[in-house]
Amino acid sequence: MDNLRLPYWALCTALALAVTFVVRDPYLASIVNLISIAALVAVSLRFVMLIGELNFATAAFMGLGAYAAGAATTILHWPFALALVFGGVVAAAISIVFGYITLRTRGPYFLLIGFAFTEAVRILYSKSMALGGTSGMVGIFPPVGFDAWMPSLIMAVAAVLIFALYVLERSDFGKILTAIRDNENVARTVGLNILLCKVACFAIASFAAGIAGGLHAFANNVISPGDFSFLVAAFALAYVKVGGEDNIVGPLVGTILLVTLGSFALGLGGQEHIFYGAAIILAVLLLPDGITGLARRGYQRLAARKGH
């Protein structure tokens, strides 16, 4: 395993946590929560992109995690931490079954089946009376003492998971995943069980998405089927694409930038959809490698000039 750049990670996480300690305004705190959760979803989406697939079922697994955590809290009265982990485990367990069937297909088929799955699951929640139907599930509160520290807690959980996904990406397992993306058949000739590796990658990403869903449920106290439409995955894709998909820093940069700008545009009375749509179109047309790609090219050009 090569250099994990631990000092940078420690510094950035510490800075991010420091921000959550300073923020006391409820509106700003909600934006910080939004950024932490969206960043985790975007990194989860990008993790499946390592095997070369676009995982639109991310939104479904986020929803499954949120509903599982919500049901564990409101119906079973489980403690907070257990409910959160339960959300992730449920999402991962369902994703193993779903992935085992659908990961035999590739490219557009996998993408579209994920999209259909998201919509089917969303119809299931809205028809289930135990889960609150169309109006959703209410009263998913974290323990009383935690209220003031929720932004810090959410940020910390998201940071731990994002770091874990980064470690996995840099490990030998991550190299197998990129090998599958580059050429599945070559990877198969080495004796790797491709389907198993793909399902493992998918389940890990879905666990992260499920935890993100649980965090979303505890941050907002209310969840409804409308929160988990395919737009969740579309927005996550925008964060990944605008930030740049080559590096795990890309989705983080994209999330912070777009969520902040989006909240600002919403404050101006602008239309969120037009804003995100235009951002995605401009990003794919003008910045094929995203912001981090642009920054790296600029840096390389600068370095080359210094060399002369």
Added chain:
Amino acid sequence: MHTAIQLILTSLQIGAVYILFSLGLTLIFGVMRIVNFAHGHLFAISALVVAYTVPLLAGWNLPALPAYLLGVVAAVAVTLVLGFLMYVFGFRYFQRDMVGSFILSIGLVLLLDGVFLKVFGGAVRPVPEILPGTVTILGAPVTAQRLALCVAAVIITALLYWAMTRTKLGKALRAVSIDHEAAMLQGVPYGRIAFAGFMIASALAALAGALIAPVTIVSPAIGADYLIKGFIAVIVGGLGSVPGAILGGLFVAAIETVGGFYFDATSATIAIFLLVIVVLLVRPKGLLGHG
């Protein structure tokens, strides 16, 4: 027996629109290897234009049928302009790049969602009845409008099928969708064929939208439902296959109608999803897919 005929007729009516819709999706995928989520918006703008112009023209004392036909012409024209803009400023740069083109189409979906809502407003708008009366087929009543829709859809599908198998353009489109490099070696101008394929698909979406407008309630969000069903139809049939799109469209419509009749709409949607899972388990490339 009566119920069975009624159910078959309803499936054919719904299926007719799904077929037109999924033919466009499968054509674009076959020729350009892109997944266009904004296809539903091409369909929606056509339905919206019809819903806007027909009451307007009827207000000038024009009879219903000419007003509707003028509305259809306007709708197809507007949709083709939108499709042209999408191709020239967007998809042209993302041919055979599934991820890139898909992301672009998601951007277009969000942008057009917002723009349609601003321009047309969120309210649903009814279209006045074009062809009054009902027809009885084998003892089952069908409104004349829905029958006309089916007939029009069958004619359009047959024309497309004929064009794809008999004309030079159709043969070029099929050649490109089987192997674009081999087609180019044979002298097929790929860029021009891709453009033609995209515009034909836009025209199909426009016709589907214009046909559905009088028999449903039109809102800016009308495309989303058909988009999901249309994509399921092409997954079942096999992306890029024209007979597959027809088969898939009929399949989805039949399950939706029968399931909706004996259970409810939700179970029907879940059943459609299960059907897709079963098809993918047996044939990961769809029933008639190859490439």
